Amino acid sequence: MVGEFFIPHHQYRAMTNEFLEWGLILSAGAFLLGLVNLVQVNLPKVQRRDTDWQYKAIMLVALVVTLVIGFAGGTARQQPGYSYKWFFDYVFVPLNATMFALLAFYIASAAFRAFRARNLEATVLLSAAILVMIARVPIGESIPVVGDYLPQLMNWIMDVPNTAARRAIFIGAALGAIATGLRVILGLERSHLGGGES
Amino acid sequence: MIRQLIRFQNMDRRWIFLGMALAIVVPLLAPINFPFKIDERVEAIYEKIESLEAGDTVFISADFDPASRPELEPFYRANLHHFFAKDVKVVIGSLWPFAPPMVNPWLEEIAADHGKVDGEDFVFLGFKDGKELAIKLIADDVVKAFPKDLKERDTATLPIMEGKRQLQDFALMMSVSAGFPGTREYVLQVQGQYNLDMASATTAVSAPDYVPYYKSNQLFGLSGGMPGSAQYEKLVYDKYGNDSGLINARPIATQALNVLNMGHLFIVLLILMGNVAFFLTRNIEEA
């Protein structure tokens, strides 16, 4: 896989592409493991009537129902009129989207209760945050006089200090990836195999 | 006084939640509209697409799920309208399992608006797991990564895929991305290696992360969050909206953008109040 970057030869590419396809399949297999694990963990709970077993039962039923209507729908499952599509649109979408929307409220709460200008660093962070928040929405541009400079200042923060900081983080991350990559490939890293020899 | 302040600091956070809800609901019901400027990063996307010729083919990677729909749906829709209005062909794939059931109906709806033919003018290839590995494979061999499209047709024989084997063969690539895997992984894995023309529409959360990629020309354009979508929407709908009659769409992001004003002011207020209370009580406690 490393060679793929340096070796343009088409036969080599054909080989790495084959490996990539296996990678896709195994990566999908890992998801299946999650499915099996979920059932393995929750089914006994329902059988034993553990705490909250009713909810676990709902979860398993929802899982089974989704699987059944999904496979029944087949290739056409995403067309209007299929129950899989109905489930997706009216059950999955609101649940998934609202989970994310909760964050707006938690941010408000954190802003009031936890976001403090305790020291110089936090003060810098705070000021930059407030500046960006005001300058990024239309109301900031509409403030007389100051409004002419706010968006520029915000763009400057994004373009210069932000770029500098991100690049430093990127470079660090890249060096880390090279080191880890080399360790894994040379077989020095075995922690992922669960060897427990460390 | 101090006691009240301390109590204020420790007030039930559910009051804050209620305040936040009001800061959203009130401006939604009673909107106040402010004008806004167009960012150069968004304009770059628009200009680049304007310079495409009829018959060119582009690749879109739609990597978002219902959770980031409000930010990216307007861009995705406006983007498709833009491509179709310019008679550019569109090939879409996705790395997120929850994307296809959501974005494919929009594609079919917009394509129908423009009278486009499935398989000739557009195609949805479906979802592919494997994150970076999938990206690598798509870049080097789209057909191997997606042997069948979403409707289980052989990808290799579709008219739109004629002469399109690698990502390089496409005029440009748009990454509509809500996180991992998405724009960053495309930039890392393939943009540099294949020197792709690539732009990104992303959530506000990821935007600061991708600005360096824009600054170093790894992305030719970048649209961040709701304001980015609203600006792009404005550019596209102003040009192709009413005159050509091609677009039957509402600027959804623009509506939301004006609600953001209030939300941001509310958060700024909370930070200021929280800190004032904090410092007042702290100084008094120290004394």
Place this chain on the structure above:
Amino acid sequence: MMKTLFRTCILFMSLLSTAATAAPIDNLTIVPPKASSGLNLSLSWTFGEATTSGPEVLGLRLLRRLPSETEWTLVGEPLAPDTTATSDTVPETGTWAYKLVSVYTDTPEIPKPEALSEDASEEEQASFDAEAAQLRTAWVQTVIERSDALGDDSDMATGTTKASWLNTNPGHLLLLALIALVGGLMMVYTRRAQRGEEIYIRRIPGIDAIEEGIGRATEMGKPVLYVPGIDDLQDIQTIASMLILGQVSKTVAEYQSDLIVSCCIPIVREVADEVVKAGYFQAGHPDAYNASNIRFISSEQFAFCAGTNGIMLREKPATNIYFGRFFAESLILAETGFVNRSIQIAGTAEATQLPFFVAACDYTLIGEELFAVSAYLSKDPRLVSSLKASDIVKVLCVAALLLGTVLHSMGNTFLVDLFKISG
């Protein structure tokens, strides 16, 4: 049908603006491109003296065949009349013959048979395809003849593909050298560390914070919650997190406290399980290890988040440790922990989530500090050496940056070009 016509018109109009007078095509040369996969060829040519008479040129078309064949195949998209170079992807390696011909403004489009209905049978489709191919071949033949008659075509030229086994672009070589440098430095330091040489790493304050947190949990008789992020095991942050988890579980076992690990990926759970088991074993309390405390919640981000929140609300851990790769859930987790008045220690290299950890946690490890802590705690020669190697490369980067800026400002772009990998 109407649409095709419409599109053809647009195509014509766009090309019409660049239509030029005919000129003979000379010096068609075909070479394999640099760093070729072996399946592509670069073509370039020049134009001779333009002829003023004769029809206007709309564009150029490229034809290809095997040298042993006689029939030309049309390849690639139409080219503008002033193009002087293009490239072509060939189906297999070997020698190929090419020819360029001119297409004139009055040349008809490639004819197509009557379009089939949507529900055409396979046989109908096959005969349609055969007819289309026949019409296409005939069209190509007339174009060749006409172009040839007017002298606006190129002579046939051949080119042989050449697959390269190494990309010798300076940027690629530098990158290879950098990777080799990191690898070499790692080896040197690993050897030194294994020989028992002390390699200095500064103690990051975050380490004390972890110990304090575990200590407090013990005093309060409540568990410690450890979240290793939500990414796969392949991610280096997850790997670092697993290494720290090893040390954390050891400390927790020594303090005889409880440890809950909440995982988002099944494989991560499996590894965390092994790591914690080993930690308890090393601390001499293998019996205190409880497999049901190492939990797989869900591989869906928010479901995982809600599940972990549930653990916080129900089991009220005194200390929450978040080490690994986090996304949007960081804030919800940190916020719930904050409300529970837990001590919170976070560490991630995910820049988008760091502000929230900084805001809501008692101590935050920024980016690489996470990796440094895993090296410091585990004292693993391999990690220490990687840290040392990347430290040295970092200093080299800073030197390159400063030198490069000075050079560039003086008009020398040597360093800038060197680091640019693709044109």
Place this chain on the structure above:
Amino acid sequence: METVSLIDLFGIWVSIFLTLAIFSFLYDDNPIYKLAENLFLGISIGIGTIEIYYGVFKPNLIDHLADLRWQSFIPLGLLFLLMMKITKKYSYFARLPIAFIVAAFAGVKLTGEANANLMTPIAESMPDLQASWAQYGFWSWENDGAGVFSDLVLVLGLSACLLHFYFSAKPNRAMSGVSKVGITVLMLSFGASFGYTVMGRISLAIGRFQELLGLDKTEAQWMLEGSEEPLSTMTNVSIVRWMTVVTAVVIILIIARWKRQQNNEPTDQAG
């Protein structure tokens, strides 16, 4: 006039109910939220499995196997070994496919990161100060502050950040000074990030409220499928708003009842 089927109308209500059910978590953990949460868990894994089957297993494995493509039997074998993970006894065999995936990812990331996150940022962080001076001067408001000052902040800020993450140095004054500069630059960046993230999150909440308030629909009257008459004199937007209000009240009542029950039985805290 817009036609709507009964099942879709029911769907719209389900969607409102579930949205409010999740929002009810903001008040407190409660049975309605738990119901929604577990429903979500089950459905998300179900949909994920379906999409993975049709997205990966079917086209990239099963169809290949059906064509008797010999190469594809290798991933099938690896997949089989991976599934051994489920069994306690043979889970050892899963190490081979796991090692394969880990190595593949590590290799792919190595070159990607090294190229796009190491080489390119360095190449792009060596500005030409003379050209910048000629074009923008020291600081140009018109160009978002481009100029020599910004170029210097970029180069020196990046260097300072890199040195902040230099772990081999013994603490001394020069280093801590550089480190401070680095931290300041990092904090400015994180501040920007915070501001943007706030915006993103509020946007998502706006999206949910647009749906709850019916603002995602074009105002029209609803007509049931197969019926000639409009469903009601109200527009679809008003109907949605009424649905929201009524559902919200019902959820509040249920939670209030549950709370009271819980207070009466203080021993039942486990749930």
